Amino acid sequence: MISPDKQAALAARMEQLGVSEDDLVEKFILGSGSGGQKINKTHSCVYLKHEPSGIEIKCQSSRSRELNRFHARKELCDELDDRRLGRESKRRQAIEKIRRQKRRRSRRSKQKSIQDKRLLSRKKQLRKGPSPND
Known part of the structure; x- marks a missing residue:
């Protein structure tokens, strides 16, 4: 479960970068990899596309869909930040x-x-x- 503080911080960061929920195309796709039958049956992998920039993010870091949604948005913000600043990120x-x-x-x-x-x-x-x- 994601704390409200972290969600608020992410929302503020998205707003600062000029990313609105309307700009995002979000799909949930079948997971793959280790995890057995459960991961192969649930649509917990999050595909996120930012329409204006064309950045596509796929996130399957956990078995929880909500946590993956949070991580996908965070990765999107990191990617936008890197592109805007024009530097190589630590990641x-x-x-x-x-x-x-x-x-x-x-x-x-x-x-x-x-x-x-x-x-x-x-x-x-x-x-x-x-x-x-x-």
Whole structure:
């Protein structure tokens, strides 16, 4: 359940950005993904389109339709804010960082990494004292 304070704050933010409920096209679509039979039978996923800007948001962060409606509107405000200010948001930067981390390494990068590991291994071998068998 969303507190009235949070709903009021979101409404104020939407008003500040010039977003009215009349500008929004809202649809509820079948959810997908993990969650089993319940998620596949209920229309809890929220599709939100802001007509003037053409921004489309799909939100299925929870099993509750009302919570998804709230989150979709919040994401829409974040997106509009980012576009208006013309800057990369922290959210987008985090997404890009994860994308870079997950990206496959190049063959040359892998070879360099393995070469560095072997070099370090040799150094460590040299640090060891003589074994008692010697």
